[in-house]
Amino acid sequence: MGLLSAGLFWERRDVPGAEQVRLDTRNGLYAQGTALAAAPVGYACHYELQTDPGWTTARLDVRAEGAGWARGVRLELAAGRWRVTTSEQGDLDAALAAAGHPAAGLPGIEDPDRLYGAFDADLGGSPLTNTLPIRRLDLLGTPGVSHRLSVAWVLVPSLEVVQADQIYTPLGDRRIRFASETFAADLTVDDEGFVIDYPGLARRVTPGRGSS
Template sequence: MPLPTALFWERRDVPGAEHALLADRTGLYAHGTALAVDPVPYACHYELQTDQDWVTTRFDVRAEGAGWARGVRLELAAGRWRITASEQGDLDAALVAAGHARAGLPGSEDPDLLYGAFDVDLGGSPLTNTLPIRRLGLLTAESGVAHRLSVAWVLVPSLEVVQADQIYTPLGGDRVRYASETFSADLTLDDEGFVRDYPGLATRR
């Protein structure tokens, strides 16, 4: 069935883009493609499903480039994550040839480290910032009150899944500050909580 909404972001940090098709009447269903040239040229295809409260229930992602492909599925049920991963070819060879360090393995050796995480964060994807914003109702939340959360961070292009601590702080109007241990950015959102501008990362077109 065709999906009613299309969003497109142009990357600002490296040459690249993201295109997502989605429906968000009862939670979020989305599928999309992210492209970038760094650290090696890749295409990343994903499918995302949340429940009606915007808690992620399933996230399928596949990344591919010259000579390699990786896939990961994350499923959340009863508070625990199940993660399955696949790998073909040799991403490390492509990274080393481009002058980068080797990648971690796709997936996670210990999904229990993700206990208490209700959102996925796909590296370089503005779409996944919307998940905690909508789940926590940050568009109408009290300005200046920080919300600290744990997320399942999917690194790209390795598709290694790690636990990450993040902070979202409503700033009033259409802005929410996103922060991690080493980075912060003031996101500009539309009326539905989807990112219009992510300074240093991407702008919607």
């Protein structure tokens, strides 16, 4: 993949932080992004995401790193089954303990078969990955029925992978209601399904101009 000319930038609203991504949408989605956040510990999260032409996740590579630790996870979906590989250096738990937080889970997932039936990867704290089911299920049109789906949810910064149930409901006027078991938010998206405003999490910024 050559230079990526399209880009998006979000500022976090829940913690000090931001996310920048470069992307290409000519054949599904290919994206390279970096997210920075100050909590629960300061970290940088670098990721590379590839979907198939129908916007089903094919591969997600993530590396999170902070003072004294680094973790990596790769998720690959082929023939309906997920393969998950991980790496770990240093001691994230020590950094969390110093900040007054409990220990993190291990990166990855013990049994990838728990993810069977999931077609989307969801990177924690990233508004980019909400676009995947929006485009895959074609939710940009008029208001319609709710879609309940299973996703491979990557927690950040631990990079633990868990199966999660989520509900997406098109409300019309470029608004999508996103809900999980304990949370709901009405997302505002652009004409391509990329998040402009995610209440409580992030808002898109036009570089040089402030919030869009």
